[in-house]
Amino acid sequence: xxxxxxxxxxxxxxxxxxxxxxxxxxxxxxxxxxxxxxxxxxxxxxxxxxxxxxxxxxxxxxxxxxxxxxxxxxxxxxxxxxxxxxxxxxxxxxxxxxxxxxxxxxxxxxxxxxxxxxxxxxxxxxxxxxxxxxxxxxxxxxxxxxxxxxxxxxxxxxxxxxxxxxxxxxxxxxxxxxxxxxxxxxxxxxxxxxxxxxxxxxxxxxxxxxxxxxxxxxxxxxxxxxxxxxxxxxxxxxxxxxxx
Numbered sequence: 001x002x003x004x005x006x007x008x009x010x011x012x013x014x015x016x017x018x019x020x021x022x023x024x025x026x027x028x029x030x031x032x033x034x035x036x037x038x039x040x041x042x043x044x045x046x047x048x049x050x051x052x053x054x055x056x057x058x059x060x061x062x063x064x065x066x067x068x069x070x071x072x073x074x075x076x077x078x079x080x081x082x083x084x085x086x087x088x089x090x091x092x093x094x095x096x097x098x099x100x101x102x103x104x105x106x107x108x109x110x111x112x113x114x115x116x117x118x119x120x121x122x123x124x125x126x127x128x129x130x131x132x133x134x135x136x137x138x139x140x141x142x143x144x145x146x147x148x149x150x151x152x153x154x155x156x157x158x159x160x161x162x163x164x165x166x167x168x169x170x171x172x173x174x175x176x177x178x179x180x181x182x183x184x185x186x187x188x189x190x191x192x193x194x195x196x197x198x199x200x201x202x203x204x205x206x207x208x209x210x211x212x213x214x215x216x217x218x219x220x221x222x223x224x225x226x227x228x229x230x231x232x233x234x235x236x237x238x239x240x241x242x243x244x
Contacts, residue, residue, distance in 0.1 A: 006071035007133050015068045016136040019061050023141055026057035027148075039161045046156050047148050051118035054148075055125035058141055059089060062132055070133045089128055096124040119149060163219055165191070166242040169209045173200065175233035176207040189224040191215045206235065212242065 006012065030053025031046045038045030062069075063086065104113040122145050129138040167186070171177070183193050195212035221239055228237050 051122045055122040058125040
C-alpha cells in the first residue's frame with residue numbers, strides 16, 4: 001500500500017504539476033505553429049502540431065525527474081543500468097512512428113490521417129508517462145488530447161483560414177478554353193489558381209485540366225458548380241475539397 005501511495009505523494013504531485021505546466025506551454029506553441037499551416041489550407045493544422053508538440057514534451061520532460069520515476073523507487077536504474085527505461089522509450093518512439101505512418105493516406109491531391117497519426121504518437125507518449133508512474137500528468141495529457149481532437153476541430157473551422165479545393169475539367173480538344181478564361185471564371189467566385197496540370201487524351205481526343213483552387217475563408221462552391229454545368233463544351237467535371 002505504501003508503494004501505491006507513493007505515486008500520489010506530495011512530491012510526486014508537485015512534479016506532475018510542473019510537467020503539466022510544460023505541456024500547456026508546448027500545446028500553446030504547437031497550436032500557434034499549426035494555425036499558420038491551417039490558415040494556408042495545409043493538412044497538418046492546429047490539432048496535429050499541438051499533439052506532436054505535446055507528446056514530444058511529455059517524452060522529454062519526464063527524463064528530467066528520474067528520481068521521481070515509479071513513485072520515487074526508480075532512481076537506482078535510472079541511468080545506464082540494465083533497467084534503464086530510456087532504452088525502452090527509444091524503441092517505442094521508433095516503432096510508433098511506423099504505426100502512425102500507416103494511417104496516413106493520400107487521395108489524389110489530398111492527404112488524410114495526419115491528426116490520427118499524431119494522436120497515436122501522443123497516446124504512446126502518455127502510455128510511457130503512465131509507465132513511469134506520472135499518473136496525474138498522464139491523465140491530464142489524455143484529457144487535453146481528447147479536447148484537441150474533439151473541440152479544436154470547430155475552433156479551427158471558425159478561425160480565419162484559406163479553403164483549398166481540387167477542380168477537374170474535361171473538354172473536347174478543339175473546344176478547350178484558354179488558361180486566362182479558366183482563371184477569370186474561378187476568380188469570379190473568389191478562387192485563385194495556385195497549381196495546375198493538363199492532360200491531352202489522344203485516344204479520346206479530350207483535353208483534361210486539373211486545377212488547385214484557393215480562397216480566403218469558407219467559399220461556397222455551389223455557385224461555381226452551377227456555372228460550370230452551363231458550359232456546353234464541358235464534357236465532365238469534378239470538384240472536391242483538398243488538404244495539401
